[in-house]
Amino acid sequence: MNSYCTPQDHINRRALLKGSLLTGAGCSVANFGSLFGADEVTKTAQKKGKRCILLWMNGGASQIDTFDMKPGRPTAGPFRPISTNVDGMQVCEYLPKMAKQFDKLAVIRSMKTGSPDHPDGIYHMHTGFKMSERTPHAEIGAVISKYCGNLDADLPSFVRMGPCGNAGPGYLGPNYAPFSLKRDGSMPTFSTNNLKPEVRERRADLFRFLESEFSKQHKAEPFEGHRLAKERAWRLLRAKDAFDVSEEWPKQKDRYGDTNFGRGCFMALKLAERGVPFIEIGHDNYDSHANNFVCHKANMQQLDPAWSSLLIDLEDRGMLEDTLVVWMGEVGRTPYINNRAGRDHYIKAWTTVLSGAGIVGGQYYGSSDEDGREVAENPVNEGDFFSTIYTSLGIDPRKKHFWGKRPVWLTPEDAKPISAIMS
Amino acid sequence: MNFVNSRYSPTVSIRSYLLLLALFYGELWSEPLRKVIDREVSAGWKKEKLEPSKLANDETFLRRVYLDLLGMVPSYEEAKAFLEEESEDKREKLVDQLLSDERFGKHQMQIWDLSIFTRKPANPSFTKDRDRFKDWLAKQFNDNVSWDGIVQKMILAEEEGSAMFHVQYRNKPEDETVAVSRLFLGTQLQCARCHDHPFEELSQKDFYGMAGFFVRLQVLQETKDKKKVYTIGEKSSGEVMFTGDVREQKPGDKGEPVKPKFLLGDSLNEPDLPEDFKEPDYKKIKKAPYPKPYFSRKAKLAEWMTSPDNPYFAKAAVNRFWAQFMGRGLVHPVDNLTPDSKPTHPKLMDALAKEFIAHNFDLKWFFKEILLTKAYQRDSAGPGEEATPKWYQRARVRPLSAEELIASLRVATRFDAAESKEKSLPNATKSYMTKIFGEPVDGRGNFQGGIHEHLFLNNGSQLPGIIRAKKGNLAYTLLNSENTWGGRMDELFLSTITRTPTEAERNRMVGYITASEDKREIQARLEEAIWTLLNTSRFRFNY
Numbered sequence: 001m002n003s004y005c006t007p008q009d010h011i012n013r014r015a016l017l018k019g020s021l022l023t024g025a026g027c028s029v030a031n032f033g034s035l036f037g038a039d040e041v042t043k044t045a046q047k048k049g050k051r052c053i054l055l056w057m058n059g060g061a062s063q064i065d066t067f068d069m070k071p072g073r074p075t076a077g078p079f080r081p082i083s084t085n086v087d088g089m090q091v092c093e094y095l096p097k098m099a100k101q102f103d104k105l106a107v108i109r110s111m112k113t114g115s116p117d118h119p120d121g122i123y124h125m126h127t128g129f130k131m132s133e134r135t136p137h138a139e140i141g142a143v144i145s146k147y148c149g150n151l152d153a154d155l156p157s158f159v160r161m162g163p164c165g166n167a168g169p170g171y172l173g174p175n176y177a178p179f180s181l182k183r184d185g186s187m188p189t190f191s192t193n194n195l196k197p198e199v200r201e202r203r204a205d206l207f208r209f210l211e212s213e214f215s216k217q218h219k220a221e222p223f224e225g226h227r228l229a230k231e232r233a234w235r236l237l238r239a240k241d242a243f244d245v246s247e248e249w250p251k252q253k254d255r256y257g258d259t260n261f262g263r264g265c266f267m268a269l270k271l272a273e274r275g276v277p278f279i280e281i282g283h284d285n286y287d288s289h290a291n292n293f294v295c296h297k298a299n300m301q302q303l304d305p306a307w308s309s310l311l312i313d314l315e316d317r318g319m320l321e322d323t324l325v326v327w328m329g330e331v332g333r334t335p336y337i338n339n340r341a342g343r344d345h346y347i348k349a350w351t352t353v354l355s356g357a358g359i360v361g362g363q364y365y366g367s368s369d370e371d372g373r374e375v376a377e378n379p380v381n382e383g384d385f386f387s388t389i390y391t392s393l394g395i396d397p398r399k400k401h402f403w404g405k406r407p408v409w410l411t412p413e414d415a416k417p418i419s420a421i422m423s
Numbered sequence: 424m425n426f427v428n429s430r431y432s433p434t435v436s437i438r439s440y441l442l443l444l445a446l447f448y449g450e451l452w453s454e455p456l457r458k459v460i461d462r463e464v465s466a467g468w469k470k471e472k473l474e475p476s477k478l479a480n481d482e483t484f485l486r487r488v489y490l491d492l493l494g495m496v497p498s499y500e501e502a503k504a505f506l507e508e509e510s511e512d513k514r515e516k517l518v519d520q521l522l523s524d525e526r527f528g529k530h531q532m533q534i535w536d537l538s539i540f541t542r543k544p545a546n547p548s549f550t551k552d553r554d555r556f557k558d559w560l561a562k563q564f565n566d567n568v569s570w571d572g573i574v575q576k577m578i579l580a581e582e583e584g585s586a587m588f589h590v591q592y593r594n595k596p597e598d599e600t601v602a603v604s605r606l607f608l609g610t611q612l613q614c615a616r617c618h619d620h621p622f623e624e625l626s627q628k629d630f631y632g633m634a635g636f637f638v639r640l641q642v643l644q645e646t647k648d649k650k651k652v653y654t655i656g657e658k659s660s661g662e663v664m665f666t667g668d669v670r671e672q673k674p675g676d677k678g679e680p681v682k683p684k685f686l687l688g689d690s691l692n693e694p695d696l697p698e699d700f701k702e703p704d705y706k707k708i709k710k711a712p713y714p715k716p717y718f719s720r721k722a723k724l725a726e727w728m729t730s731p732d733n734p735y736f737a738k739a740a741v742n743r744f745w746a747q748f749m750g751r752g753l754v755h756p757v758d759n760l761t762p763d764s765k766p767t768h769p770k771l772m773d774a775l776a777k778e779f780i781a782h783n784f785d786l787k788w789f790f791k792e793i794l795l796t797k798a799y800q801r802d803s804a805g806p807g808e809e810a811t812p813k814w815y816q817r818a819r820v821r822p823l824s825a826e827e828l829i830a831s832l833r834v835a836t837r838f839d840a841a842e843s844k845e846k847s848l849p850n851a852t853k854s855y856m857t858k859i860f861g862e863p864v865d866g867r868g869n870f871q872g873g874i875h876e877h878l879f880l881n882n883g884s885q886l887p888g889i890i891r892a893k894k895g896n897l898a899y900t901l902l903n904s905e906n907t908w909g910g911r912m913d914e915l916f917l918s919t920i921t922r923t924p925t926e927a928e929r930n931r932m933v934g935y936i937t938a939s940e941d942k943r944e945i946q947a948r949l950e951e952a953i954w955t956l957l958n959t960s961r962f963r964f965n966y
Contacts, residue, residue: 134545134598136866156874171866174873190878199951206935206955213928214960217804220820222870223960224808229872230958233881236874403866405611405759 050148050322050357050393053268054140054280055307057299057329058163059287060121062343063351064335064372065296066092068109075335075371078293086362094300097308103362104311104320104355106421110366111332112379113347118287119166121330121345126165128386128411135403136170140389141278143410145169145176147395148277151232154239155276161185161264162282171403175229178280184260185267187243191236204234242274243267257305265306269313272323286329290340311355324357324392328385335372349375352385357392358423365421383415391417456778456792463771464798464815473816476805481506483818483966484514484800486921490823490965491748492521492790494530495830498837499918518794522787528565531786532557533826534747538606540591542861545598549590549644552651559584570740570784571729574607578725580655589640589655596637596663600630603637607728608686609739609760617669624687624762627665632684634663635691636724641705643713656713657721660702683720685727686735687762693718731780735760740784741775742766748793750811750819756868767813803966810870820966822870825860827965829853835919835957836889841896851885872963880958890953898950908933919953920961 062077064070069081069090081090084102091099098105115124115131123131126139138146141158149157156179158169169176180188193200211227245252245267256262264281271279283303288295307327314320332350333343349368355361366378387397390410397411468475479487485505489497497505505517521527536557544550559582563573580586592599597616604612615630641656662680666672683691696717703714728736739760746752752759753766753775766772782788793799803818811819823831829848833839838848847853859879865871880886892898897918901911912932916924924932936948956962 136543173865173869173871174863174875175865175871177873177875179874188878190875190882193882194884199947202935203951203955206931206952207958209931210928210955210959210961213925218820218960218966219806219808220803220810220817220966221808222810222820222822222872222964223966225870226872226960226963229874230877230881233874233877236878237882401866404756404868406613408866 049275049277050324051272051277051319052140052144052148052279052324052326052357052389052393053265053272053310054278054326054328055265055303056162056164056280056282057286057303057327058122058282059118059285060329060331060333060345060350061286061299062288062292062296062333063109063349063368064333064343065293066095066300067107067351067353068368068372070335070370070372073371075337075373077337079297089362089364092300094297095304097304101308101311101355104315105361106354106359106363106365108352108354108365108380108385108418108421109349109368110375110378110380111347111350111352111385112375113331113350113382116331116345116347118330121347122166124382125328125330127167127170128382128415135406135408137167137408138170138172138176138401138410139165139167140386141165141178141280142167142169142172142176143390143395144278144393146172147399148393149176150275151175152228153275154232154235155242155271155274156236157276158278159271159276160280160282161267162260163284164280164282171401171408181243181267185243185245185263187240191240193237200234242271245270252309255305255309257302259302259306261302262306262309265310269310269317272314272319273317286333288333288342289338289344290342292333292337292341292343314356320356322357324359324389325355326389327353349373352380354388354392354421359392360421360423363421365418380418381415383412384418387411387415387417388422392422453781456774456789457796459774459778460771460793460796460798463768463774464796467768467814468816471814473814475816476802476818478797479800479802479818481514482922483802485517487818487965488514488518488521488794489921490827490831491794492518492530493524493526494533494824494827495526495834496919496921496962498834499914502917502921514800515791515795518791522791525565528561528563531564532561533824535560537824539588539602542857545591545595546593549593549642549651549653550587553587555584555650555652556587557584564786567785567787570779570786571736572784574736575725575729578603578721578728580721583652586642586653586655589637590642590653592637593640593642596634596640597630599637599640600634603728604633604686605758607739608733608735609742609754609758610686610735611758612686619668627668628681629684629686631663631665631681632690633686635681635683636720638663639716639720641713643708643711645709645711652711654711654713656705656708657716657719658702658705659696659700659717683724685724688727691720691723693720693723729784734762737776737780737784738772741779741789742772744786744789745775745793748790748799749815750821751813755813818966820870820964822863822964823860823962825853825857828860829856831962832886832889832957835897835962836953837896837900837918838889841893841899849885849888851889886954886957887950890950890957892946892950898946898953901949902946908937915953915956919956920959922961 064075065077065079069079069092070076071081080093082093082096082099084091084099086102089102089107091102113124115121120131127137129135129137141160145158151157158176158178159181160178161181162183168178182188207230215223245263249263249266252266253262256266261281261283268279268281283299286295286299311320311325314323314325331345331347334346337343349372366380367376368374369376390397395410397415397417399410401408465475485502486496489495505513510516540550540553563576576582576585577588580589589599592602601613601616604610612625612630612633615625615627619626639658639661641658643654643656645652645654662682664678665681666676666678685691700717727733731737742752742754742760743757746755746757753768753772754760754764779789798815801815801818803820805817807817810821832848839845859876863870863872863876890898892902897915901915904911904914906914909929912929913923915932916922916928932952936945936952939945939948
């Protein structure tokens with residue numbers, strides 16, 4: 001399906017104003033690459049309608065208690081591995097539903113990263129760059145919003161809920177800022193309006209009248225940008241029923257799990273169906289410096305139904321081939337268990353999981369040593385990881401942007417996509 | 424004064440005559456800068472075959488110059504006074520008046536405070552509360568301290584409040600090198616931090632040479648009257664360590680000490696420390712003053728930087744101030760000055776720098792010369808979509824900063840007239856507003872109207888709350904006016920967007936408000952009309 005042809009996408013106004021580009025399917029495509037020079041990659045990604053759903057494990061999930069288990073080793077902990085639908089791959093006993101989705105998953109067990117704490121790790125694992133750099137890098141949602149989104153769609157192109165990234169749109173600018181739902185998926189402040197619809201409409205008409213008088217003589221781009229943003233904000237109000245899943249939820253809550261995270265995953269599916277190219281759902285809280293096992297057992301019981309149902313539903317709708325589902329947090333957790341039965345932050349060898357959008361499932365990439373202390377083979381850093389994500393979505397990972405005079409790239413110079421897991 | 428008929432003694436008269444003669448020829452010898460600017464800017468149009476827009480009318484000029492100098496729109500009374508004045512030189516009078524307005528220093532301070540600290544300052548726990556610095560800086564601008572003087576004071580950090588500049592870079596001499604070069608010398612050095620510059624003659628040695636001026640700085644924090652007070656000290660020993668190209672660096676590499684060197688210039692001549700010199704233990708000093716260093720590197724830096732002979736300082740300054748008013752630098756962006764950079768108007772760049780030095784870096788004089796040019800006073804209407812035309816054939820368009828929006832909302836709605844004491848906008852504090860309106864641009868400075876500001880404006884209760892009729896404010900005054908609705912629209916437009924409405928606008932507005940005869944409905948509709956004007960491009964931008 002081509003998500004850019006859904007009825008929710010109005011014919012884009014900017015393209016009409018500037019002379020529209022028409023795709024094969026007859027849909028208008030925004031010419032918004034013009035801000036930084038026309039961009040072939042943008043158009044390609046749009047036509048393919050690629051999307052990304054990020055399941056963000058806030059605080060940092062434990063790899064050893066989930067996807068990189070070390071049975072029989074002193075670092076193992078109390079959980080047992082179970083087999084999955086792929087020979088030779090195992091997963092924690094508390095992810096039984098995910099065990100049946102392993103043919104879709106590429107499990108990267110060799111993450112070796114550079115920022116050991118929360119704010120800096122969250123930044124690093126949302127941008128691919130260290131927080132201490134003073135350049136305001138754009139986070140993954142903003143990048144995907146820019147390259148896979150359509151500024152003229154009614155719905156925002158970067159939606160998130162729960163605890164998520166901390167970098168924002170950075171050098172890409174406010175057009176790519178996140179639209180942050182509340183934890184329970186309800187709408188953020190300022191997205192409901194108490195005026196009567198007819199009052200809203202007459203006020204809007206008055207605005208349009210004054211602007212049209214002004215625009216007869218004043219052609220500068222900022223004015224046009226101002227009007228377009230105003231219209232987008234009004235259209236969002238009209239399209240916001242997309243965020244209301246209350247009618248379908250009763251039928252879905254047993255599958256996804258009746259939790260904020262489960263509901264968030266279901267909403268992500270619905271928004272992806274309506275062409276939203278990036279949705280991030282944060283899952284709290286994995287930062288188990290104490291009682292790691294209690295915490296992880298509880299979290300996995302929420303994670304398992306939500307994530308597996310999302311993958312099943314994406315596949316059923318034929319959307320998985322265009323939708324990248326990412327599972328990650330800012331850090332992993334220590335192999336050793338501390339005296340509070342906790343695991344602390346660990347960045348020398350940890351795990352992330354990718355599926356969909358051409359990722360070849362049913363395989364491991366890289367590995368850690370027998371106790372999970374070091375990467376044994378194929379280390380992957382933040383840059384490589386983001387390079388893989390962007391490449392699988394049809395975005396050039398070395399796309400150049402600018403912060404003032406300074407060139408900035410989407411990923412660091414030495415970053416390489418993991419071609420072994422991409423078809 | 425006439426020599427022959429003078430009642431004064433001949434010697435006095437001769438002296439006066441010679442003085443007049445000198446003034447007359449002086450005028451010829453040095454053409455006023457504003458004329459040089461207009462000549463060079465129009466030479467650019469001719470070269471580029473561009474047609475300039477017409478001159479801005481009084482309303483447009485008035486709003487632009489209020490925002491540029493004071494950071495807010497003019498009040499209804501201020502606007503009326505200017506528009507009704509009939510003298511030929513009323514624009515010059517207005518500029519003079521605004522330059523001596525207290526709000527001038529505060530607004531210039533805000534511009535520089537934001538350049539120096541950005542919306543996300545480094546070292547936030549120290550720099551978050553910097554009112555003393557802000558007061559200090561605003562006073563410098565209001566007292567018309569010369570630009571070299573202000574920069575010297577920031578580097579020397581000896582006046583109360585001025586220390587905050589260094590505090591931001593506490594223990595980070597490399598970061599301070601980047602900032603000082605960028606802000607005051609117009610040059611970007613950050614590339615040379617890790618490797619020799621790929622295109623320019625800047626080497627890593629230049630970078631670390633500059634860092635040597637900051638490496639000895641010490642920051643002392645004390646609490647006075649429950650406020651943090653900072654003192655800057657300078658040690659007499661300590662060097663920057665240079666490890667070479669980061670790509671070839673090995674773990675554990677400590678590097679070689681580098682001596683201070685002026686940017687692309689000489690090494691610092693500095694006396695050796697006496698053999699028996701003992702560095703005080705700075706960690707143990709808990710109270711100001713700090714001991715004086717044996718030799719002050721920062722004093723030498725301040726002297727070199729602000730010297731008329733410095734190859735960057737004056738150019739960097741005029742380029743930045745020019746861009747502040749004209750939308751873009753002659754070298755753009757403003758911190759892109761290098762020995763090889765080519766300004767769009769090379770002769771103009773030289774003239775601006777030369778005259779700025781000749782006038783002892785006098786800011787108010789320099790601002791006035793720019794503001795009184797035809798180049799600054801162009802209209803922003805006309806063909807072309809760029810916000811900041813490269814050849815200045817049209818006036819630039821820039822979004823109002825969060826601070827300007829807050830101040831202008833207060834003025835336009837007459838918020839303060841309806842309050843008995845000074846208070847901030849209800850539920851719209853500064854930190855809140857800067858979150859929404861703080862950074863409305865992308866990485867290249869292009870305006871982007873994100874939906875978030877409109878969600879706030881459209882749906883939030885804040886703006887209607889500020890507008891709502893309350894005794895003394897704009898909505899109240901218009902509702903209770905004796906004037907016709909048509910006449911009241913003139914007051915409404917002038918109060919909010921600093922111009923009178925066209926006939927079509929006036930009719931539409933009157934029709935909108937008086938569509939009902941119900942008093943409460945009229946009030947609601949008037950408030951909607953105010954809301955609408957405050958949402959238009961004419962309010963959002965300085966154009």
